[in-house]
Amino acid sequence: MNSKEKKIEVTFFPYGKKVTFSHFLNLKKAILKAGIPFSFPCGGKGICGKCKVKVRGNVTPLTVIEKEKLSVREIEENYRLACQTGLKGDTQVEILLSDSVFSPQILTTWKKEEFEVKSPVKKIYLSIKPPDIKDQISDVSRIRRELKKRGFDDLKIGIEVVKKIPSVLRENEFKVTVVIDDNEIICIEGKDTRKESFGIAFDIGTTTIVGALLDLTKGKVIATKGIVNPQSVYGYDVISRISYIQQKGKKGISELQKAVILGVNRLIDNLLKEANIDKSKVYKIVFVGNTIMQHILVGIDPVNIGLYPYVPVIQEFIKLKSFNLKLRVNPFADVFVFPNIAGFIGGDTVGVILSTGIHRAKGKNILAVDLGTNGEIVLSSKGKIWATSTAAGPAFEGVRISQGMMAQKGAIERVKIEDGRIFVKVVGDVEPEGICGSGLIDAVAELHKEGVIDDSGKITPRDMQKDIWKERVLEEEERKFVLVEKNGYPIFITQKDVRELQLAKAAVSTGIKILLKKTGIKPGDVQQVFIAGGFGSYLNLQNACNIGLFPLFPRAEVKNIGNAALHGAIKALLSQRYIEEVKKIPYLVSSVELATHPEFQNVLAESIRF
Numbered sequence: 129m130n131s132k133e134k135k136i137e138v139t140f141f142p143y144g145k146k147v148t149f150s151h152f153l154n155l156k157k158a159i160l161k162a163g164i165p166f167s168f169p170c171g172g173k174g175i176c177g178k179c180k181v182k183v184r185g186n187v188t189p190l191t192v193i194e195k196e197k198l199s200v201r202e203i204e205e206n207y208r209l210a211c212q213t214g215l216k217g218d219t220q221v222e223i224l225l226s227d228s229v230f231s232p233q234i235l236t237t238w239k240k241e242e243f244e245v246k247s248p249v250k251k252i253y254l255s256i257k258p259p260d261i262k263d264q265i266s267d268v269s270r271i272r273r274e275l276k277k278r279g280f281d282d283l284k285i286g287i288e289v290v291k292k293i294p295s296v297l298r299e300n301e302f303k304v305t306v307v308i309d310d311n312e313i314i315c316i317e318g319k320d321t322r323k324e325s326f327g328i329a330f331d332i333g334t335t336t337i338v339g340a341l342l343d344l345t346k347g348k349v350i351a352t353k354g355i356v357n358p359q360s361v362y363g364y365d366v367i368s369r370i371s372y373i374q375q376k377g378k379k380g381i382s383e384l385q386k387a388v389i390l391g392v393n394r395l396i397d398n399l400l401k402e403a404n405i406d407k408s409k410v411y412k413i414v415f416v417g418n419t420i421m422q423h424i425l426v427g428i429d430p431v432n433i434g435l436y437p438y439v440p441v442i443q444e445f446i447k448l449k450s451f452n453l454k455l456r457v458n459p460f461a462d463v464f465v466f467p468n469i470a471g472f473i474g475g476d477t478v479g480v481i482l483s484t485g486i487h488r489a490k491g492k493n494i495l496a497v498d499l500g501t502n503g504e505i506v507l508s509s510k511g512k513i514w515a516t517s518t519a520a521g522p523a524f525e526g527v528r529i530s531q532g533m534m535a536q537k538g539a540i541e542r543v544k545i546e547d548g549r550i551f552v553k554v555v556g557d558v559e560p561e562g563i564c565g566s567g568l569i570d571a572v573a574e575l576h577k578e579g580v581i582d583d584s585g586k587i588t589p590r591d592m593q594k595d596i597w598k599e600r601v602l603e604e605e606e607r608k609f610v611l612v613e614k615n616g617y618p619i620f621i622t623q624k625d626v627r628e629l630q631l632a633k634a635a636v637s638t639g640i641k642i643l644l645k646k647t648g649i650k651p652g653d654v655q656q657v658f659i660a661g662g663f664g665s666y667l668n669l670q671n672a673c674n675i676g677l678f679p680l681f682p683r684a685e686v687k688n689i690g691n692a693a694l695h696g697a698i699k700a701l702l703s704q705r706y707i708e709e710v711k712k713i714p715y716l717v718s719s720v721e722l723a724t725h726p727e728f729q730n731v732l733a734e735s736i737r738f
Contacts, residue, residue, distance in 0.1 A: 134217070135148050135149065135150050136148065136149045136150075136151075136152070136153075136215050136216075136217055136218060136219070137149075137218045137219075138158050138162070138215060138218070138219050138220075138221060139219075139220045139221070140159075140162060140164050140221050140223060141220065141221070141222045141223065145162060145164065147161065147162040149161075149215070152214060152215060152216060153214070153215055154211070154213070154214055154215070155181070155183070155187070155208070155210040155211075155213040155214070155215055155219075155221065156168060156172045156179065156210045156211045156213075158215060158221075159210055159221075159223075159361070160361060164223060166179070166210070166223060166361060167179070167356065167360040167361060167364070168210070168211060168360070168361050168362070168363060169360070169363065169364040169528075170363060170364070170368065170528075171362055171363030171368035171369075171371065171372065172210075172211035172363075173211070174191075174193040174197075174209065174211055174212055175528070176528055177193075177196075177197030177198070177209060178532075178533075179209050179210040179211050180198070180202070180207050180208070180209060180210075180224065181207070181208060181209075181210050181213075181221050181222060181223060181224065182205065182206050182207055182208075182221070182222035182224070183206055183207075183208045183213060183219060183220070183221055183222075184206060184219070184220045185215075185217060185218055185219030185220055186215070186216045186217025186218060186219060187208070187213050187214060187215055187216060187219055188213060188214035188215075188216060190203065190208070190212075191209075191212045193209065193212055194208060194209050194212050194213075197209060201617070244703060244705070245346075245347030245702050245703065246702070246703045246704060246705065247325070247327070247344040247345075247347075247412075247701070247702055247703065247704075248309055248310055248412070248703075248704040248707065249307065249308070249309045249325055249327065249344050249411045249412050250307075250308045250309070251305050251306070251307050251308075251321065251322045251325050252275060252278055252280065252305065252306045252308065252322075253303075253304075253305050253320045253322055254271065254274045254275070254302075254303070254304055254305070254306060255302070255303050256270055256271065256274055256297070256302040256303070256304070257270075257302070258301075258302050267293045267294055267297055268285065268290060268293060271293070271304075271306065271313075271316070275306065280308065282311070283308060283311055283312060283313050284311060284312040284313070285312065285313040286312075286314075286460065288459075288460065289313060289314065289315065289316065289460060292316060293316055296316050296317065296318055297316075299318060300318030300319055303318070303319060303320070304316050304317060304318055304319070305317045305318075305319065305320055305321045305322060307325075307411055309411060309412060309462050310447075310462060312462075314411060314458075314460040314461065314462065315408075315411065315458060315460055317408075321409070322345070323345060324405075324406075324409045325343070325344040325345050325409065325411060326341060326342065326343060326344060326350075326405055326409050326410045326411065327341075327342050327344050327410060327411060327412035327413065327414070327701045327702075328340065328341050328342070328396065328399065328410060328412075328413050328414075328457070328701075329342065329413075329414045329416075329694060329697035329698045329700075329701045330392060330395070330413065330414070330415045330416070330417075330694075330697065331416050331417065331476060331479070331691060331693045331694040331697060332357070332388060332392075332415055332416070332417030332418075332421045332422065332425060333357060333417065333418075333421070333476070333500055333501065334357065334359075334364065334365065334366055334418065334420075334421060334500065334501040334502060335356065335357055335360065335364060335500065335501045335525055335534070336354055336355065336356055336357055336500075337354065337355055337356075337357050337388070337391045337392060337395060338352065338353070338354040338395075338691060338694055339352065339353055339354070339392070339395040339396070339399055340352045340694060340697075340698055341399040341400070341403055341405070341410075342698065342701055342702065344411070344412070344701070344702065347702050349698070350399075350403045350405075351399045351402045351403050352399075353395050353398050353399050353402075354395075355391055355394060355395060356391075356534070357387075357388060357391055357421075358387040358388065358390050358391040359384050359387045359388055359391075359424070361387070362383075362384060362387070364501065364525060365501060365519075366418065366420040366421070366434075366501075366502070367434060369384060369420065369424070370420065370430060370431055370433065370434035371434075372384070373429065373430070373431055374431055374434075378429075381424065381427060381428075381429055382427070384424045385424055385425065385426075385427045388421070388424060388425055389425075389453055389454060389455070392453075392455065393454075393455060393456045396410075396455065396456050396457060397456060407456055407457050407458065408457075408458050409458070410457035410458055410461055411457075411458055411461045411462070412461055412462050412463075412464070412701060413450060413455060413457065413461055413462070413463045413464070414463075414464045414465075414466070414697045414698075414700050414701045415463070415464070415465045415466065415475070415697070416466045416474075416475040416476045416478070416479040416693045416694070416696060416697045417466075417474060417475055417476055418472070418473075418474035418475075418476055418477075418502055418504075419433060419440050419468040419469075419470070419471055419472060419473065419474035419475070420433055420434075420472075420474070421474070422446075422465055422466070422468065422474055422475050423440065423441060423442075425453070425465065426446055426448070426453070426465060428441050428442065429441065433471040433472070438470070438471035438472065438721075439471060440468055440470070440471050442468070443467055443468050443469070443470075443714060444467050444711075445464065445465060445466060445467040445710065445711055446463075446464075446465040447462065447463065447464055447465075448463050448465075449461065449462065449463065450462075450463055464700065464707065466478050466479060466696075466697070466700070466710055467710065467711065467713075467714045468714065469515055469713075469714045469717050469719055470515075470517075470719035472502070472517035473504055473515050473516070473517050473717075473719050474504075475693075476498065476504065476693035477498065477504045477506060477515055477517075477693075477717075478696065478710055478713050478714060479692065479693035479694070479695070479696025479697055479700075480496055480498050480504070480506060480658075480660055480692040480693050480696060481496070481506060481513070481696070481713050481717070482696035482699055482700070482706060482709060482710055482713065483660075483689070483692040483693070483695040483696040483699065484496050484658050484660075484689065484692060486506060486508045486513060487508070487513060487709070487713055487716050489508055490511055491510075491511070492508065492655050492656065493507075493508070493509045493647075493649055493653050493654045493655050493656075494507070494508045494509075494654070494655065494656045494657075494658070495507050495508075495640065495643075495654050495656070495657045495658070495681075495684075496657075496658040496660060496692070497636065497640065497657070497658070497659055497660065497661075497678070498660045498661040498692065498693065499520060499524065499636070499659065499660070499661040499663045499667070500520075500524075500525075500661040500663050501520075501524070501525055501663075502517055502518070502519070502520060503517065503518040503519075503520030503635065503636045503639065504516070504517050504518075505517075505518065505636070505639045505640055505643055506717075507640075507643040507644070507646075507647060509647040509649055510647070512647075512718065513716055513717045513718065514643050514646055514647060514717070514718050514719075514720050515717050515718070515719055515720065516639050516642065516643060516719065516720040516721070516722055517639075518635040518636050518638070518639040518722065519632075519635055520632050520635050520636050523565065523568065523625075523628040523629050523631070523632040524565035524568075524632055524663045525564075525565055525663065526539070526562065526563070526564050526565060526568075528628050529563065529568060529625045529628060529629075530608075530620070530621075530622045530624065530625055531562040531563055531619055531620065532562060532563060532564070532565075532568065532625070533561065533562035533563070533564055534564060535555055535564040535565065535566065535663075535666065536555060536556075536564075537555055537556035537558060538554065538555065538556060538558055538559070538560060538561035538562065539554065539555045539560075539561065539562055539563060539564035539567065540552045540553070540554055540560050540562070540563040540564065540567035540571075540611065540612070540619065541553055541554065541555050541564055541566050541567045541666065542566065542567060542570055542668070543567055543570035543571040543574055543611065544570070544574065545574040545575075545577070545578055548596040550574075550611060550612065552567070552611065552612055559614050559615075560612055560614055560619050561614070561619075562619065563611070563619065563621070565663050565666075566663070566666040566667055566668065568621070568625065568629055569629070569633075569667065569668070569671055569672055569675060569677065570668055570671050571611060571621055572621070572626060572629055572675055572738075573668075573671035573672075573674045573675050574671070575587075575609060575621070576674070576675065576738050577674070578594070578597065579593075579594065580593060580597055580601075580609060581626060581738070582738075583737055583738050584737060584738075585626050585627060585630045585736070585737070585738060586623070586626075587601065587607045587608075587609055587621075587623050587626065589601075589603070589607070590603050597609075602618075602620070606622050606623055606624060607622070607623045608620040608621065608622045608623070609621050629675075630736045630737075630738075631736070633675055633676060633677040633735070634676075634732055634735035634736045635732070636677055636678075637676055637677060637678065637679065637735040638722065638728065638731045638732045638735050639722055640678065640679060641679065641731050641735070642720065642722055642725050642727070642728065642731060643720060644679075645725075645727065645731075646720055646725075651679045651680060651681050651682070651684075652681070652682050652683055653683075654681045654683070654684045655683065655684055655685070656684055656685050656686075656687070657678075657681050657684045657685070657686040657687070658687055658689050658692065659686065659687065659688050659689065660688075660689050660690065660691070660692035660693070661691065661692070661693070667688070669686060669688070674738075675738050676735060676737070676738060696710075
């Protein structure tokens with residue numbers, strides 16, 4: 129580029145951030161380079177139409193895709209799709225707060241139970257006799273001698289910890305607290321700090337990251353926080369992220385790892401700030417996540433998981449130090465990453481199994497369904513465990529739905545029809561801006577009950593509708609049903625939306641039915657059903673059954689158990705016994721690849737109908 133050519137200045141509102149670029153580039157790339165929190169659900173391919181921003185300045189003309197995805201009103205108000213817009217000169221970009229990745233309704237509850245707290249992290253207070261001419265043993269030997277008196281022998285100690293020992297001992301008159309985890313001295317602190325011992329459990333989801341800060345001494349949860357996974361800018365599903373890594377190679381892995389670490393550190397900062405706890409007092413971190421998320425977290429290339437025969441690089445648990453991942457806690461804190469079961473059945477499923485105790489249930493038929501962006505299904509029967517994974521996510525998370533959005537402020541999350549009137553519940557009790565997964569299921573279930581949608585999933589023509597619904601059916605290029613209006617702007621469900629939901633619910637239902645066939649048991653034989661996960665725990669279970677998301681289990685006790693994967697991570701954080709169980713669980717589970725089952729296509733086709 130000629131040095132005399134004018135550079136492009138882009139200002140992002142409401143952040144007030146100005147970034148200068150020396151060449152023409154796409155707005156999506158500008159957002160990424162600027163580090164602005166924003167989501168590109170389809171990875172910036174122009175498929176979903178969700179990356180809407182308001183733009184003023186010198187930009188490229190509307191593309192064919194934008195004319196298709198944006199309404200006339202949106203075009204008049206200067207909306208553009210970031211992935212389709214090129215920057216030719218100085219531009220002002222308004223990032224809509226309702227589309228921000230920081231305000232979703234994220235599940236931070238889980239199945240609560242009492243269990244023995246016996247954290248692997250131990251803090252031992254020592255009042256050590258200082259050296260003198262008659263006792264000239266080294267500082268490390270002096271500490272070891274005192275620890276041996278208390279039953280701790282042959283402990284490992286790293287050189288970085290050793291470097292800190294002389295000053296800590298002498299600045300504190302040889303009164304120190306030794307922090308031990310997994311037969312290793314990980315830290316030495318001045319004075320008596322035994323009451324200050326903390327750890328954090330994380331559930332690294334494809335869409336969201338949730339963290340829980342715990343007091344390791346009392347075994348209590350102090351704070352929980354959740355954010356959207358910053359990797360969402362590369363696409364909402366794991367296949368989009370694998371595709372990005374395939375395109376970028378090692379640079380892609382590095383970018384995605386940095387993104388998830390950024391999200392984890394933001395959560396750490398927020399958790400510690402809320403609880404007023406110093407980061408140096410966090411001694412253990414436990415992670416659960418699907419296989420691909422866990423690979424990326426530690427910087428392992430997950431590309432082969434997306435290629436037949438879907439093989440992960442590693443199945444075993446991973447242990448490393450927090451400084452290896454640049455986490456903002458004690459640099460020598462132990463990091464424990466759950467083992468995986470298979471390519472698409474990860475540590476989060478291990479967490480669900482640990483949380484529910486399925487692996488210890490002998491003689492019972494128990495089903496657990498973990499619904500999030502991905503859907504994992506576990507079935508225990510006759511002392512054996514089977515698990516599978518389904519591509520459930522996009523529709524349930526509001527992706528590829530015409531006015532879909534995540535469960536964040538402004539999203540319709542509940543729909544009820546009574547006496548010809550439609551009632552909606554909106555996240556945040558504000559004016560509706562779109563609809564999230566739980567609202568979509570409610571809406572379709574209610575409309576099916578009213579006959580607006582038939583058993584095949586078709587929105588029936590306007591002239592065939594009941595009189596009370598005729599005005600709500602729009603016979604446009606694609607048939608739509610208007611749920612509500614916001615300032616004259618309709619929020620509707622399209623025929624395509626219904627089809628997307630049918631595919632998603634059929635995938636989950638098929639997974640359950642195939643596992644039942646695999647074990648030779650019928651729905652009536654199932655005694656317990658656990659519904660877990662971020663999306664699953666906001667469901668109206670009756671409506672989910674009415675549309676066929678789950679088969680009917682006439683004799684089963686059905687429970688919403690919240691974020692069971694996170695609960696499993698918490699159990700491992702608080703007890704060495706559970707860590708040992710976690711290490712064994714993957715070898716107790718048989719993974720089932722749905723697509724290779726001889727009845728898969730037939731079951732899937734049958735499951736699409738309502």
